Structures are given as C-alpha cells and as structure tokens.
Amino acid sequence: MRVELTDVSKRFGDVRALDEVSMALASGDRVALVGPNGSGKSTLVRAVMGIVRCEGLVRLAGEDPFLHRTRLASYLAYIPQTAPQLGATVGEVTRAVAALRGLAVADIQSTATAIDLDLDAARRRPVRALSGGTKQKLLIALALAAPASLLIMDEPTASLDHDGRNAFFRLFDERAAGMTVLLCSHRLDEVRRLVDRVVLLEGGRIALDVPVTSPELAERLNAGSAWREEPGTGGRSSGRRVS
Amino acid sequence: MSTDPVAAGQAPSTLVRVGALARLEGGEVLRSRWLVFCGALYAALAALFVVVGVRESGVMGFTGMPRVLLSLSHALVVLLPLLALTGTGPGVSRARRDGTLELLFSHPITRDDYIGAVTLVRYGALFLPLVVLVSGLAAIGATVFHQPIPWALLTRSLVVSAALLWSFTGIGLAVSARVREPERVVMYLLLAWVLGVALLDFGLVGLMLQFDLPAAAVFILAGLNPVETARLALLSGTQPTLGTLGPVGFFLYDSLGPARLFAAGVMWPLLVGSGAWAMARWGLRTGDLV
Numbered sequence: 001m002r003v004e005l006t007d008v009s010k011r012f013g014d015v016r017a018l019d020e021v022s023m024a025l026a027s028g029d030r031v032a033l034v035g036p037n038g039s040g041k042s043t044l045v046r047a048v049m050g051i052v053r054c055e056g057l058v059r060l061a062g063e064d065p066f067l068h069r070t071r072l073a074s075y076l077a078y079i080p081q082t083a084p085q086l087g088a089t090v091g092e093v094t095r096a097v098a099a100l101r102g103l104a105v106a107d108i109q110s111t112a113t114a115i116d117l118d119l120d121a122a123r124r125r126p127v128r129a130l131s132g133g134t135k136q137k138l139l140i141a142l143a144l145a146a147p148a149s150l151l152i153m154d155e156p157t158a159s160l161d162h163d164g165r166n167a168f169f170r171l172f173d174e175r176a177a178g179m180t181v182l183l184c185s186h187r188l189d190e191v192r193r194l195v196d197r198v199v200l201l202e203g204g205r206i207a208l209d210v211p212v213t214s215p216e217l218a219e220r221l222n223a224g225s226a227w228r229e230e231p232g233t234g235g236r237s238s239g240r241r242v243s
Numbered sequence: 244m245s246t247d248p249v250a251a252g253q254a255p256s257t258l259v260r261v262g263a264l265a266r267l268e269g270g271e272v273l274r275s276r277w278l279v280f281c282g283a284l285y286a287a288l289a290a291l292f293v294v295v296g297v298r299e300s301g302v303m304g305f306t307g308m309p310r311v312l313l314s315l316s317h318a319l320v321v322l323l324p325l326l327a328l329t330g331t332g333p334g335v336s337r338a339r340r341d342g343t344l345e346l347l348f349s350h351p352i353t354r355d356d357y358i359g360a361v362t363l364v365r366y367g368a369l370f371l372p373l374v375v376l377v378s379g380l381a382a383i384g385a386t387v388f389h390q391p392i393p394w395a396l397l398t399r400s401l402v403v404s405a406a407l408l409w410s411f412t413g414i415g416l417a418v419s420a421r422v423r424e425p426e427r428v429v430m431y432l433l434l435a436w437v438l439g440v441a442l443l444d445f446g447l448v449g450l451m452l453q454f455d456l457p458a459a460a461v462f463i464l465a466g467l468n469p470v471e472t473a474r475l476a477l478l479s480g481t482q483p484t485l486g487t488l489g490p491v492g493f494f495l496y497d498s499l500g501p502a503r504l505f506a507a508g509v510m511w512p513l514l515v516g517s518g519a520w521a522m523a524r525w526g527l528r529t530g531d532l533v
Contacts, residue, residue, distance in 0.1 A: 051348050051532040070353045074254060078349035084342040088270030099263035100350040102255055126274060139346075152349075 001061050001149035001180045002027050008056035010043050017043040019204040030181040032191045035201035041184045077148035081155040083135035091123035101146040112141035115167045132159035144175045151176055154184040260352050264360035272368045281326050285376045309393040316400040320474045324411040324439045331365045331415030332432040344532045354527045366412050399480055407473040410512035413519030420523040439470040465491040469512035476508025
C-alpha cells in the first residue's frame with residue numbers, strides 16, 4: 001500500500017507535534033521512524049492510521065485515512081507499544097478481533113503459537129493481568145493473524161526477551177512479505193533487522209531520510225548524542241537505543 | 244493493494260462489529276468495581292425499604308409493597324443520575340487515555356459502532372439490575388407478604404427510571420467523549436449531578452426567597468431539570484399535594500393533569516439524554532480518537 005504525506009502538520013494546544021512533514025512510502029517499502037521522545041513519531045503514525053485529524057495531505061492508496069478509516073483499516077495491521085489495561089479476558093479479545101477481521105479464532109491461535117504464546121492457557125485471564133511480554137506477544141498475534149497491506153509497529157519488541165524477539169523476527173519474515181512497513185523504534189537491532197530506510201524526526205520535522213546502510217546514519221549513531229547503549233541486551237544485535 | 248479483505252467478502256456486518264465491541268465492553272463492565280458498587284447499592288436500598296416499609300403506615304396514601312416501591316423509586320430519582328454518570332463518564336475518556344481506542348480503531352470499525360456498543364452495554368448494565376430489583380421486590384411482596392403486585396406503580400417506576408437513566412447516560416457519554424483531562428471529566432460529572440439534585444424546585448424556592456430570584460427563573464430552571472421532571476412523572480399517579488410536589492410541580496400538575504405531566508416528565512429526560520448522546524457521537528466523529 002502506498003503511503004503519502006504532504007506538508008502534514010498537527011498541533012496539540014501550543015505544542016506543534018508535526019511541522020510540515022512530507023514523505024512517501026511506495027508499496028512494499030520498509031521505513032523506520034526514529035527520534036527522541038516528543039519528536040512526533042507517534043503522531044505521524046496516528047495520522048497515517050486516520051485516528052487524528054491533521055493539516056496537509058495524508059493518503060493511503062490515494063485515500064484520506066481520516067475520512068475512509070474504516071475501509072482502509074481492513075488493510076492495516078497495527079502493533080502498539082503497550083497493551084491497554086483491558087479488563088476483558090484474552091479469550092474475549094481474541095474472539096472480538098477474529099469477528100472484526102472476519103478470521104477464525106484458530107488463525108490467531110496459530111499466529112500466537114508461532115510467537116511462543118499459548119493462547120489456550122491464557123484464555124481466561126484478563127489482559128491487564130498478563131506480564132508485559134505476554135501482552136506484547138498477544139498484540140503481535142492479533143495484528144499479524146489478519147492479511148494486511150500496511151503494517152505499523154510501535155516498538156514491537158520492547159517487552160520481549162531474546163527468544164521472544166527472535167520468534168517475532170521469524171514471524172515477521174513469514175507474514176510481512178510484500179507489506180509496506182512503518183516502524184517506530186528506539187532499538188537499533190529492530191531497525192537494522194526490519195527496515196531498509198530510516199527517517200529521523202526532530203521537533204516534528206524530518207531531520208534525516210536515508211537508507212539504513214547510509215554512512216550519514218552511521219555518523220549520527222557514532223556521534224552518541226542521539227543514540228546510547230542499552231545494557232543487558234544480548235544476541236547478535238547491538239542493542240543500542242535512540243534516546 | 245496486495246490483499247483485499249473487503250473484496251474477499253471478509254468485511255463484517257454492522258451487527259457483527261457492534262456485537263464484538265459490546266462483548267468486549269461487557270467484559271470490561273462485568274469486571275469493574277463500578278458494577279459491584281451499583282448492584283450493592285440497589286440491593287441495600289431494596290433491603291432498607293423492605294425492612295422499614297412493609298408496614299401498615301402510609302406514605303401519600305400508599306401502604307405495604309406499593310409504599311416500598313414508591314419510596315425506593317423516589318430515592319432512585321436522586322441516585323440513578325449519580326450511578327449513570329459514574330458508570331458512563333469515565334468510559335470513553337479512559338479508553339482514549341490507556342490506548343484502547345487506538346487499538347480498537349486499528350480494526351475496521353466505525354465510530355458509530357463503538358459509541359453504539361458502549362451505550363448499549365453501559366445503559367443495560369444500569370437498567371437491567373434495576374428491572375430485576377423492582378420485579379424481585381414485587382415478587383417478594385406477593386409471595387412472602389401476600390400482597391397484590393402493584394403493576395401500575397411498578398411500570399411507572401421502571402419507565403421513569405429508564406428515562407432518567409438515559410438522560411444521564413447521554414450526559415456522561417458526552418462529557419467522556421468531549422473532555423480529555425480525567426480531572427475535568429470528574430469535575431463536570433459531579434457538577435451535572437449537583438445541578439440535577441440542587442435544581443429541584445424545593446431548593447430553588449429557597450434560593451428565590453434568599454436571593455430574590457424571579458419566580459419565572461425558578462419555574463424554568465426546575466422545568467428544564469430532568470431529575471425534577473422525572474420526579475414529577477413518578478408522583479403524577481399519586482394524589483399529590485403542594486408539600487410533596489413542590490410549587491413548580493404542583494402548578495404543572497394543576498395545569499397539565501396527571502397523564503400529560505407523566506408524559507412530559509418522561510419525554511424531557513429522554514430528549515435531554517438523546518441530545519447529549521448526539522453530542523457524544525459528534526465529538527467522536529469529528530475529533531481525534533487519541
């Protein structure tokens with residue numbers, strides 16, 4: 001799915017969250033949004049999802065996502081960073097998402113199994129009672145079970161351990177083939193593993209838009225002001241984070 | 244687009260979407276402390292009025308079970324708005340704050356699906372226990388105390404309660420959908436309840452005498468208050484006096500007669516609730532969802 005933003009701005013009171021942002025993702029592009037807290041990453045993602053109204057033009061496959069959100073949401077898969085504090089049980093949430101997406105519950109179950117989540121065991125537990133990692137796996141299973149053309153992820157592995165992260169990467173490789181991907185992340189391993197292009201946001205503006213292999217990006221990383229080492233992360237990834 | 248769930252015929256119908264959201268919302272409500280509080284309050288009130296009420300002393304000509312029902316309904320006129328406001332007020336606002344809306348609206352649902360499901364579930368959670376309570380009281384009166392079931396009063400109580408609950412469910416949802424800061428949500432909800440209870444004509448007449456408030460203002464303020472009109476609708480079937488109805492109520496009773504007063508007393512809260520609900524819907528349709 002093609003994504004286009006032209007001179008997109010958004011204000012929350014006196015705060016300018018996005019300031020005339022323009023960018024485009026061709027169908028199948030994989031782009032990471034990086035930048036410090038408050039740089040506008042979440043607002044930009046929400047504008048693309050059509051849940052905030054912005055100045056300027058936002059288009060998904062040529063349509064305004066705010067006006068045609070319901071139809072476009074059928075093509076969207078979204079993994080939020082944190083799960084809402086739902087009192088509903090895992091079983092209730094799973095059945096609701098299955099109904100809304102026209103899926104069988106077994107589709108979500110098989111996706112959950114692929115990421116080492118036993119949905120049957122967690123079925124009767126309220127979502128808010130799950131551990132951070134289990135919640136994150138549930139969100140991933142709910143998002144990746146349905147066919148989609150645009151995958152939006154906000155720190156999808158932030159609460160996962162090393163094995164969980166590797167399981168997610170395998171599932172991503174399997175399910176996200178051909179999808180347009182928009183990733184918000186502070187984690188360098190995620191960015192390098194999942195996308196081809198990086199957009200750095202600062203103060204609601206695009207400060208850098210380069211391939212993930214760009215020396216300019218590496219320069220920013222090595223400068224150390226915007227990125228820092230995250231202790232305790234293992235594996236082959238560097239585990240560094242954008243602060 | 245590489246994948247087309249809509250073209251593949253997977254897009255769910257409105258009924259399926261609202262049903263799925265209602266079950267989710269039902270899960271929330273069933274596990275919330277608010278429903279427990281609401282049920283406990285209903286039960287405590289019922290027990291209280293049964294214990295002190297089923298005697299041969301009279302209230303406005305009513306004795307026994309009719310007296311219990313009338314006293315209970317009268318107490319509920321003041322309490323139902325508070326229950327409706329606390330039950331619906333935080334709903335949308337909390338869902339917006341904790342990311343529930345962001346997650347739900349990443350799926351193909353409309354804003355109307357969401358507000359419809361929330362309204363159905365929250366209103367049902369308030370009204371259905373009340374139906375059980377009032378019917379249960381009547382059944383206890385018939386089986387334990389061998390008293391005839393006061394069908395007319397029972398129906399009147401339920402109709403008035405349904406209208407009043409709708410009024411404040413609408414107001415609660417409007418505040419919840421349009422106000423973002425939780426502190427302001429609580430402040431507006433409390434203000435709505437205090438105004439509803441304070442603007443009964445007894446209180447207004449006191450103000451009129453204290454501050455030279457014009458009589459016309461007292462009539463207008465009392466007449467526009469859904470709590471007052473619901474109270475008048477409840478009492479319109481009795482043989483009310485100036486002392487029980489208050490001056491505004493007595494004037495309206497005298498001018499309209501019991502049937503029209505009942506109709507007006509039910510219609511006005513329904514109108515207020517529908518207007519407020521429309522504001523909630525409009526707020527969700529036009530504003531940001533997070």
